[in-house]
Amino acid sequence: MAISLRQRLSAYVIMGILLLFILIPLVAGALTAFKPQIIWVSSPPVWVFQPTLENFEFVFIQRQNLLHLRNSLIIASGSVAIALILGVPAAYALARFRFRGSKGLLQWLISLRMIPPIVVALPFYVLFQTFDLRGTHFGLILAYLTFLIPLVIWMMRGYFVEIPSAMEESAMVEGYSRLQALRKVVLPVVTPGIIATALLNFIFAWNEYFLALILGGRDTSTLPVAAATYVGRARVEWGNLFAVNLIIMLPVIILTIILRRQLVKGLALGLVE
Amino acid sequence: MTASTEVKPVATETGAFRRWLYRMSQKYVHWFFIAPALIAVLVVAIYPIVYSTGLSFFRVTFDSRERPFVLFENFAWVLNDTDYRVAFGNTLLYVFVTVSGAFILGFGVALLLRRITVGRNWLRLVLLLPLTIAPIVVGLTWNWMLDPLFGLINWILTGLGLPPQTWLASTSTARIAVMLVDIWQWYPLIFLIMDAGLSGLPRAPYESARLEGASEWTIFRRITLPLLRPVILVALLLRTVDAFRTFDLVRVMTDGGPAYTTETLSLYLYRTAFNFNKLSRAGAGSMIMLLVIGVISAIMFRYLYRDVERH
Amino acid sequence: MKVVLQDLVKQYPSSSSIAVNHVNLTIENGELAVFLGPSGCGKTTTMRIIAGLETPDSGHVFIGERDVTDLASKDRRVAMVFQNFSMYPSMTVYENIAFPLQVLKLSKDEIDRQVKEAAGLVGVGHLLQRSSRQVSGGEAQRVALARSMVRRPEVFLMDEPLSSLDAKLRIQMRTEIKRLHQETGTTIVFVTHDQEEAMSLGDKIVVMDHGNVQQVGTPQEVFFNPRNVFVANFVGTPTMNMFDGTVKPNGGGLCVDLAGIELKLPERFPGASTGMPVKWGVRPESVKLVDDGQPGDVPGTIELIEALGSRQQVFVRAADKLFSAMIDALHPVRVGENVHLRFDHRGTHLFNAQTGLSLAEPH
Ligand SMILES: Nc1ncnc2c1ncn2[C@@H]1O[C@H](COP(=O)(O)OP(=O)(O)O)[C@@H](O)[C@H]1O
Ligand SMILES: [Mg+2]
Numbered sequence: 036m037a038i039s040l041r042q043r044l045s046a047y048v049i050m051g052i053l054l055l056f057i058l059i060p061l062v063a064g065a066l067t068a069f070k071p072q073i074i075w076v077s078s079p080p081v082w083v084f085q086p087t088l089e090n091f092e093f094v095f096i097q098r099q100n101l102l103h104l105r106n107s108l109i110i111a112s113g114s115v116a117i118a119l120i121l122g123v124p125a126a127y128a129l130a131r132f133r134f135r136g137s138k139g140l141l142q143w144l145i146s147l148r149m150i151p152p153i154v155v156a157l158p159f160y161v162l163f164q165t166f167d168l169r170g171t172h173f174g175l176i177l178a179y180l181t182f183l184i185p186l187v188i189w190m191m192r193g194y195f196v197e198i199p200s201a202m203e204e205s206a207m208v209e210g211y212s213r214l215q216a217l218r219k220v221v222l223p224v225v226t227p228g229i230i231a232t233a234l235l236n237f238i239f240a241w242n243e244y245f246l247a248l249i250l251g252g253r254d255t256s257t258l259p260v261a262a263a264t265y266v267g268r269a270r271v272e273w274g275n276l277f278a279v280n281l282i283i284m285l286p287v288i289i290l291t292i293i294l295r296r297q298l299v300k301g302l303a304l305g306l307v308e
Numbered sequence: 309m310t311a312s313t314e315v316k317p318v319a320t321e322t323g324a325f326r327r328w329l330y331r332m333s334q335k336y337v338h339w340f341f342i343a344p345a346l347i348a349v350l351v352v353a354i355y356p357i358v359y360s361t362g363l364s365f366f367r368v369t370f371d372s373r374e375r376p377f378v379l380f381e382n383f384a385w386v387l388n389d390t391d392y393r394v395a396f397g398n399t400l401l402y403v404f405v406t407v408s409g410a411f412i413l414g415f416g417v418a419l420l421l422r423r424i425t426v427g428r429n430w431l432r433l434v435l436l437l438p439l440t441i442a443p444i445v446v447g448l449t450w451n452w453m454l455d456p457l458f459g460l461i462n463w464i465l466t467g468l469g470l471p472p473q474t475w476l477a478s479t480s481t482a483r484i485a486v487m488l489v490d491i492w493q494w495y496p497l498i499f500l501i502m503d504a505g506l507s508g509l510p511r512a513p514y515e516s517a518r519l520e521g522a523s524e525w526t527i528f529r530r531i532t533l534p535l536l537r538p539v540i541l542v543a544l545l546l547r548t549v550d551a552f553r554t555f556d557l558v559r560v561m562t563d564g565g566p567a568y569t570t571e572t573l574s575l576y577l578y579r580t581a582f583n584f585n586k587l588s589r590a591g592a593g594s595m596i597m598l599l600v601i602g603v604i605s606a607i608m609f610r611y612l613y614r615d616v617e618r619h
Numbered sequence: 620m621k622v623v624l625q626d627l628v629k630q631y632p633s634s635s636s637i638a639v640n641h642v643n644l645t646i647e648n649g650e651l652a653v654f655l656g657p658s659g660c661g662k663t664t665t666m667r668i669i670a671g672l673e674t675p676d677s678g679h680v681f682i683g684e685r686d687v688t689d690l691a692s693k694d695r696r697v698a699m700v701f702q703n704f705s706m707y708p709s710m711t712v713y714e715n716i717a718f719p720l721q722v723l724k725l726s727k728d729e730i731d732r733q734v735k736e737a738a739g740l741v742g743v744g745h746l747l748q749r750s751s752r753q754v755s756g757g758e759a760q761r762v763a764l765a766r767s768m769v770r771r772p773e774v775f776l777m778d779e780p781l782s783s784l785d786a787k788l789r790i791q792m793r794t795e796i797k798r799l800h801q802e803t804g805t806t807i808v809f810v811t812h813d814q815e816e817a818m819s820l821g822d823k824i825v826v827m828d829h830g831n832v833q834q835v836g837t838p839q840e841v842f843f844n845p846r847n848v849f850v851a852n853f854v855g856t857p858t859m860n861m862f863d864g865t866v867k868p869n870g871g872g873l874c875v876d877l878a879g880i881e882l883k884l885p886e887r888f889p890g891a892s893t894g895m896p897v898k899w900g901v902r903p904e905s906v907k908l909v910d911d912g913q914p915g916d917v918p919g920t921i922e923l924i925e926a927l928g929s930r931q932q933v934f935v936r937a938a939d940k941l942f943s944a945m946i947d948a949l950h951p952v953r954v955g956e957n958v959h960l961r962f963d964h965r966g967t968h969l970f971n972a973q974t975g976l977s978l979a980e981p982h
Contacts, residue, residue: 046423050431053417056492057437063460064449076458121345128341133633140342142609147353149601151553153577154594155352157587158359181352184345201704204672205763207692208699209719209770213337219718223709242442244556245574249582259444263560266448273452280445287440295433327689334674 068277075273090278100279103261109172110257111240114179115233122187123229127217129188130195147185155181156249163250170252178246183236190235194228231297238287258283363591370585382592392593394568395576402487402572403551409491410547414498418506432503439496447560450489451476476562479569486561486570490554498543505539541612545605552601573597620683620773620806622646622669627678629664638664639675640830646823651800651807653821655814657853661830662810666776669808670699682773698767699776703783705759706751713747715762719770737765741795757788764799775807781816793820814854818842826850848975851900851968857932860942861900863972866891875899875969879938880917882962888969890978897978898970905966906944908933908952912959921956935960
């Protein structure tokens with residue numbers, strides 16, 4: 036495509052402005068996490084200061100947010116692991132086998148993604164009271180599965196469709212059972228897809244607030260719920276809040292950077308397929 | 309040259325039961341893979357839906373002993389509730405504005421990225437960032453940015469000689485501010501899908517169109533858009549469904565205020581159930597919401613599949 | 620090992636037509652049998668049933684004396700080369716070839732020895748450490764061949780293994796498969812839609828259409844004695860000239876009336892009788908162009924000439940019909956020239972127009 040220099044230049048300029056819009060709030064917020072309390076808020080904004088870790092000290096030690104970090108980790112990785120274990124085989128079958136109602140089943144499973152969380156929250160709330168699941172990690176994991184399983188099936192099916200079925204059939208003729216064939220020849224090929232799927236699901240579970248707020252007990256509330264507690268009626272503890280925000284953001288951003296190739300490819304496949 | 313066989317079936321090595329077992333395992337092998345997920349989904353998705361549906365036909369609170377059957381009383385109450393209607397209207401507006409906004413921005417950025425040659429992969433990553441950040445963090449960060457006293461936005465405005473605004477506290481700006489932040493957070497989803505869609509476009513139609521001297525705009529309208537139709541529909545469908553249930557962002561930014569101008573369905577239903585203890589009314593309200601989402605996405609699905617089948 | 624298919628029927632649940640329709644077939648031990656037919660005729664399905672990847676609705680599969688119909692693929696001791704898949708992408712060439720041996724619990728040395736032997740046999744010995752991305756399509760197909768050999772299967776199944784290769788490589792690989800067959804003496808079932816490939820490879824050719832076996836025979840038999848109209852049309856390039864006609868009495872014998880052309884019928888068609896509607900055919904190779912006609916020759920005009928290297932295909936219009944003739948490229952012809960067609964009687968065919976079956980005496 037022949038693009039004039041002016042067109043190209045304007046593309047870079049627009050992109051630059053956009054990047055400022057994305058990065059300024061994130062960077063300014065992150066900086067505040069390292070500011071001493073007296074300059075948490077200030078007008079005009081302070082950009083140069085002596086960074087301090089006192090906010091992190093406060094949130095981790097006074098407010099015990101380390102516990103919430105632990106909860107978030109347990110719940111997010113637990114629900115992702117279970118969703119993968121249940122969803123990946125189903126995605127495989129829905130990609131491979133055509134049987135009566137297979138198309139309908141797939142559409143139905145995917146459409147479960149559309150359920151408003153409030154529809155799930157009410158029954159789970161009552162159910163958790165009955166079975167004493169409120170205040171357990173398992174309860175929240177269960178609730179997250181409602182949204183994670185359809186997402187896993189949707190994304191992973193895209194990967195399996197891309198792999199010729201002759202691959203596992205060849206192994207089956209060569210002396211392996213279907214399960215062995217899947218483990219030895221298909222699994223290595225879909226691993227990038229599983230990683231992308233796991234990451235996206237992890238982001239969902241890690242960032243989730245609504246269900247965690249309603250269904251999480253005192254001892255199992257997650258980081259997003261903890262973050263909201265720094266917002267008081269009268270006053271917001273900005274520095275402490277941004278310290279927690281940073282802890283929420285950082286793992287996801289780091290994972291995204293490490294796994295960016297798989298993520299972009301995985302999303303493209305899973306979503307467009 | 310015989311087409312028929314002279315071999316008689318000899319006694320088979322395997323027993324009749326094992327043969328039957330093999331046949332069955334071949335015929336139903338897919339259920340072996342699907343059943344675990346299906347059972348889980350029945351528990352975590354279907355049971356709640358059925359429960360909520362049931363709930364909405366009874367009068368239930370968290371502490372109620374008796375749960376009388378009231379048929380449509382909850383539905384009638386909810387539909388007559390001005391707040392519910394306001395929330396519904398707000399939600400429809402919210403969905404329309406944020407989905408269109410995110411679509412225009414996301415698609416625009418995807419197109420723009422085609423013209424950029426340096427550091428495209430890193431650019432893509434930064435452009436995706438907002439999507440990976442928790443909505444509650446996004447909301448709280450923008451609260452800080454939009455603060456009337458010390459927020460960066462007002463500082464920039466006054467620097468440009470413009471009057472400062474009380475963004476989230478005034479009825480005229482709260483709505484638009486929240487919607488803009490929603491677009492900021494979610495345009496990357498559209499961008500991602502459209503970027504993938506654009507990368508997958510065939511070359512040939514473009515080359516022949518250029519040879520025929522078609523303008524860029526004609527090419528975009530006549531070739532790019534039709535080819536991307538299924539992808540566009542997927543993107544819109546995903547975003548619409550998600551926008552309908554927005555909670556986190558609005559909850560931390562305005563919590564529905566000022567004067568209910570940003571009250572969404574999810575907020576309303578949350579309050580009805582957990583602040584006002586009217587479980588079954590929330591149930592009825594959420595059923596109506598599910599129905600509306602279902603109808604909208606069914607229509608979009610229909611368009612989508614008609615498209616996919618045609619291509 | 621001998622392979623016997625007994626009354627196999629298979630219909631896919633999602634399809635309205637029958638993929639394999641009452642197929643009966645015996646492939647002798649050590650034979651190289653080729654399934655030949657247009658795409659969608661059920662070749663792959665039949666082969667997948669033999670491999671155990673598809674369960675037949677009814678019928679039986681025997682390998683040797685074993686009824687393997689309800690035996691899992693892995694226990695059938697067959698090997699299969701697939702149409703659109705050759706190498707496991709997550710493994711090197713070496714690991715690919717060793718893969719079928721790993722399940723057999725052999726010693727490392729034994730595996731190593733067999734991998735190297737098989738790799739040498741198909742000429743990929745120098746590529747063992749390459750990854751799947753570092754080999755060409757032809758090399759990958761050789762790896763697939765080596766992988767199928769190492770288990771010393773009783774039957775090789777090959778589903779269009781060469782169709783994704785370019786023409787030159789295809790012919791080269793064809794020779795190697797032939798060599799493999801001669802060296803191992805193992806039964807091979809080979810699927811192709813390319814009749815030239817079938818002719819050059821097969822001891823036995825099984826012509827299929829719409830899930831039915833149309834003819835089983837040697838390459839010569841299906842070429843020179845097609846059992847029906849489908850086989851006559853499908854086998855041989857360029858395709859046979861074929862016209863509708865009626866059988867008439869002629870002197871003591873019979874002739875066929877092709878609306879404008881009357882041709883005396885040789886004795887070879889005992890099935891023909893007066894008044895019967897027929898299809899008469901002649902292969903282009905059996906049509907000669909002569910300048911001065913004798914009785915029995917058909918006069919016509921040359922309409923089109925296509926040069927094909929050492930041969931040329933000449934289209935001649937005679938009595939409103941277009942005949943094609945395959946003649947030597949050095950034979951001087953030009954468009955518009957008036958010539959006579961002379962048919963070699965051994966190359967003519969006659970079929971019952973209603974049943975499509977050949978009227979020639981059976982062989
Ligand atoms: N998995 C399948 N599901 C439904 N129909 C199929 C499937 N595989 C093949 N068929 C149909 O069965 C028939 C035979 O197919 P196949 O055995 O693949 O033919 P060939 O290998 O000769 O091209 C075709 O009509 C094809 O459309
Ligand atoms: Mg085939």
